[in-house]
Amino acid sequence: DAGVIQSPRHEVTEMGQEVTLRCKPISGHNSLFWYRQTMMRGLELLIYFNNNVPIDDSGMPEDRFSAKMPNASFSTLKIQPSEPRDSAVYFCASSIRTGTNEKLFFGSGTQLSVL
Amino acid sequence: DQQVKQNSPSLSVQEGRISILNCDYTNSMFDYFLWYKKYPAEGPTFLISISSIKDKNEDGRFTVFLNKSAKHLSLHIVPSQPGDSAVYFCAAKDYGGATNKLIFGTGTLLAVQP
Numbered sequence: 001d002a003g004v005i006q007s008p009r010h011e012v013t014e015m016g017q018e019v020t021l022r023c024k025p026i027s028g029h030n031s032l033f034w035y036r037q038t039m040m041r042g043l044e045l046l047i048y049f050n051n052n053v054p055i056d057d058s059g060m061p062e063d064r065f066s067a068k069m070p071n072a073s074f075s076t077l078k079i080q081p082s083e084p085r086d087s088a089v090y091f092c093a094s095s096i097r098t099g100t101n102e103k104l105f106f107g108s109g110t111q112l113s114v115l
Numbered sequence: 116d117q118q119v120k121q122n123s124p125s126l127s128v129q130e131g132r133i134s135i136l137n138c139d140y141t142n143s144m145f146d147y148f149l150w151y152k153k154y155p156a157e158g159p160t161f162l163i164s165i166s167s168i169k170d171k172n173e174d175g176r177f178t179v180f181l182n183k184s185a186k187h188l189s190l191h192i193v194p195s196q197p198g199d200s201a202v203y204f205c206a207a208k209d210y211g212g213a214t215n216k217l218i219f220g221t222g223t224l225l226a227v228q229p
Contacts, residue, residue: 004158042221043159043204056216091158103149104217106158
């Protein structure tokens with residue numbers, strides 16, 4: 001199993017540009033999560049999907065952020081337009097509930113720098 | 116509003132000694148707690164968990180203690196090894212709740228000195 005795959009690993013862009021982050025969850029997992037890591041707030045949940053349907057997007061900072069999950073094996077997080085304060089590491093994670101022992105499996109993250 | 120708090124940004128211990136990482140939470144509905152470990156340039160990986168029906172869970176060198184009345188949990192690592200040096204995140208969820216959200220703290224950077 002290849003685990004959760006994120007691309008790109010690093011993204012450097014200029015303020016105002018559109019940024020698209022990609023995620024392939026673990027096959028068979030039915031929940032997908034997007035988190036953002038910053039020093040001040042730690043790992044912040046942005047949005048999560050269950051069976052490809054967005055369940056809770058209350059963590060999405062503002063309308064510049066959007067996420068989609070067109071099928072069970074792919075999700076995108078888009079920022080348009082990007083701003084310097086969006087610079088952070090963005091993680092995608094997937095999970096499947098097995099009894100009471102549900103665990104999230106994280107990808108390696110995308111380091112985003114907005115100049 | 117930080118529902119899961121890790122008030123120590125960093126901790127340094129000597130190899131072979133005990134490392135104690137602390138975590139506090141504010142939401143009394145949380146009933147399932149996890150610790151994740153993160154190395155640089157990697158995603159967090161699951162370490163150990165505990166349900167609110169228990170007050171202790173042990174896995175090898177790692178033990179998690181839960182004090183529900185104080186809304187506090189701690190991770191003990193005994194003995195600490197240099198390979199344990201990483202950022203440790205505490206996380207919590209309301210397992211019976213309507214959503215499947217896992218709320219993380221800000222993390223504690225553990226440095227184990229050889």
